[in-house]
Amino acid sequence: MKKKIKFIGALAIVLAIMLSLAACKSGDAEAEQNNVSSNEVKEEKEENQESNDIVTIKWVQVGSGMPANYDAWKANIDQYLEEKIGVHLDMEIVSWGNWDNRRSVMINTNEDYDIMFTNSGTYTSDVNLGAFLNISDLVQNKTPELYKFIPEDYWEASKVNGEIYAVPTYKDSSMTNYFIYDKELVESYDIDYTLLKELSDLTEPLTRIAQGENTSPFVLNTIGLDAVLSRYDQMSAGLPALGVRYDDESRTVVPVFEQEDIIRQLDILHEWYNAGIINSDAATLAELPTYRMAFVAQGWSKAAETTWGPQMGVDAVAEQWGETIVSNDTVRGSLSCISSSSENPEKALQLLELVNTDSYVRDALYYGLEGENFIYTDDNKVEKLNSDWTMAGYTQGTFFNVSQLVEDEFNQWDEVKELNANAKPSVLLGFTFDYSQVEDQLANCVEIFNRYKSEILTGTVDSQTQVPLMMEEMRAAGFDDLVQEAQSQVNHHFK
């Protein structure tokens, strides 16, 4: 009894003390921030007119860590930015391994930042949390250059509930899948890879290679061959089992894994697994080996020469598989979002505009410090002096104004632009599924899917038996509610 009272007394008093301290502190912080009104546009107008103060824009990205020469680099670029738009930079580059945790706490605790790199995995939930600023009006009125530069479709794809919350990174934002092969290998087996257009076409050649080389030519890891699902727009819900076929004009929401075309693909995968074409540890393999004889990847055909081949250390060739699609997910691979609590959203947008239109700024972010990390050659190409630069270009802005490297014989970005231009937009472009009414069912279904996905998408198990099991579990968890809710929203959005 004594102890109980001591306990309650101690707890109560300590908690009271601490909460009051916390309330005081938060009160102070809040008072400070209340001085910055949440009506940004009005404030911005005042600020712009009254002073030439340099504002510091904080930008958070993922990369390999802070560059060693950050201070020198910052001093250099700050000079330029100061002249152009009156801005100084403050970059925080979080390493790949820390990104998930760090981003999550920074967003959830609403830490001070202006621009945050985001991708489709977390975009909609962060918007729903209230973390990002609605820039629909701002970007059109204040930075029209930026607005014009990025195609309309891509702005559409960045919308949530009809409003724009991010500046998409205009790069390989459409998705084209390719079959990629080790050139020498396929030639030695007399395989004309240009004729192999569908998954089923590959069965015979790959079987021959498997027998001849006595190893699995088509290596997969736990992700499996998720490219088979790319024809279905998943509405950014995070549940690949729920989607609309990208070219389905009727916009019918369906259980993806029960669709004919998907079933056929999965059967092929299982066949391959049994024949030894796919490695037997696929479902537990965390990462892919550097060299693979044949694989599927997103990109562009010239990447075989510039990226895939060199990465593997051999000559590679690629053949397109299916059409080029642009959908919400493909565009959202890299987004720059402005904090809803940012004090200088307009300057932040201007910075993003500059990054996307001004090659000097773009190169500085992409390549590093001129003179230390790279130099400009006479014809305005770039020669890299070392590979110390740790910032990740794909998080920052478009690739189309990045200066070319001297060693590039052709501009591979031209092909990317063309692919983008000819991409087929998904019928659901611009639609984001608002799952707040069904979030429990969605979370449960996602959890079920995550368990089954590796084994189904690597062909490890027979999908004819496993898929019905998975769907049964999902239906018990409310899958049909999801279909219903999604369909009604789709119908409403596109009426």
Add this chain to the structure above:
Amino acid sequence: MNRLNEIKWTTNVLFNIVFLITSLICIIPVFFVFMISVSSEQSLAEFGYRFIPKYFSGSAYVFLWNEKNMILQALFISVLVTVLGTVIGVFATTTMGYALSRRNFILKGFYTWVVFIPMIFNGGMVASYVVNVNILGLKDSIWALILPLAISPFNIIITKTFFKSTIPDSIIESAKIDGASQFSIFMRIVVPISKPVIATIALFLTFAYWNDWFQSSLYITNSDLISLQALLNNMLKNIQYIANNPTAGLSLQQYKNQMPTESVRMAIAILIVVPIACAYPFFQKYFITGLTIGAVKG
């Protein structure tokens, strides 16, 4: 032990065999990891993981040697944080443990609950982050690596138990009669005979600090302030980022080149384990003999 009271010779042999086997089971993994770190990538791809690789290669260690500046800086930070943290932690833990061990202390109940409740309830990662960054201003500071780990209720209970059972009341009472304050009693009487528990707590704290990478991952951006574990753990985990972000397209995949190979990662694991494994026997001497001294009940 008295010579007359020993176990039989055959039992001794049996025990020795048991321990030999268990010790080998404990050591072999480290040896195996080391062997993988000196295998060539090709050997791993073709022949799998073997105790004796088909092809040796020192390339993993060469790769790490090229990063030596970063690694040495991180090592320095780890050592600094560990030493500072252990000193601070031992001081705060033993003082509190002592205070709690005094039966007549008026605030004993209160302090006991203060120490005990956090063992069960904690505010969570998000709340701690808010406090550390917004209220205490520890972001990107070395103190973010030191302070949050300095004290654990578990350690305090250990010290309290030790003081209660090992320090005879008579000594304290006679010192009080002589007019000594609790401070001087603590410093001049209690601490010198508490070497065992101090060594124990110091050991626990050292391990906690040396192995920690989480604090760096959450609070540190400045690459000069990362601890060794954080640096190496980063290299081990960064490959997962690419795996987890398929929609980012080829422009992300290009970074795979910068990520370390399998043998490099094994070499990193060796680098993490070996320094402290070497330091441990040094501690152990102190730890075990110290414990035997202090264990005689008064």
Add this chain to the structure above:
Amino acid sequence: MLKTMLIFDYKRKAGGIKLMKSLNFGWKKQKVKKKWTKEDSELAVLGLPAFIWFALFSYLPMFGLIIAFKNYKIKPGHSFLYSLFMSEWVGFKNFKFFIESNAFYMLLRNTVLYNIVFIILGILIPVTLAIMISLIYSKFKSKVYQTMMFFPHFMSWVVVSYFVYAFLNPDKGLLNLIFVEIGKDPVKWYSSPKYWPYILVFMQVWKTAGYSMVVYLASITGIDGSLYEAAVIDGANKFKQAIYITLPSIKPIVIMMFILNVGKIFYSDFGLFYQVTQRVPNSLYTTVSTFDTYIYNALQSNVAIEKTAAASFFQAVACCITILLANYIVSKIDSDSAII
């Protein structure tokens, strides 16, 4: 000294209000007032560093506990605390989600059962080993064994998982290579749930036995040698000595470790269950998932922070109840050993 009336004197840190609580249990004996002495001040100051630490790093963040009860939304331009306090209160809705989720009972079963096995083995094995190692003739050999057996403690689970994978990889792992060479079929380890309880228990014991053994050994070497001499005179053999002298002498520390581990029974060692299993593939899901792996997976698929907060809160409350229960039971049996 019977103190039947106790006066507690709490000073509020920011002000000077004294709160007096007096408890009277109705004893008719003479009441003794406990006064605040100089000694108490000195002791209070001694404990101050730790107290301040707890205030800042444990109690201040405790507002985080309310995240579990809210539907957290950011209020732009305001601090986290403001947003949190202004967010909608949803009572136990987040808990409902957690408890009614597919997995709850399976997670509960796994987490608790594994922990029970770990606790039992975590006492039996190290204590036995500690007694054995204390009896070996050669002290030098004993030290060598101890050092070697301590090694697993240094390895983080990430590193251990690499090593386990090197053994169990279906294509290239050492075990399957050996199986093939002796003519047996290779086993798809990461797709066969039936082996994993044994694998996990083995790995847990492997990692912790050396460490626990050293802790118990420290206690054993402190036992007064004269006790053993007296036993020998009474004719007890080594085995009897172990049971009647050694074990009772280390009882306090064994019980303390027992209670502390029971207090964590709803938590699991994340590294063990997540890293060693290679991130819990589906086949192993119902066999090796625990609360902590579930929460982590939920975090990865951006479930909102209030849901994971509810799960953590549940774990904390459940553990609180168990540890108090365990302590109560122990204090009834042997009141010296209870730690509270």
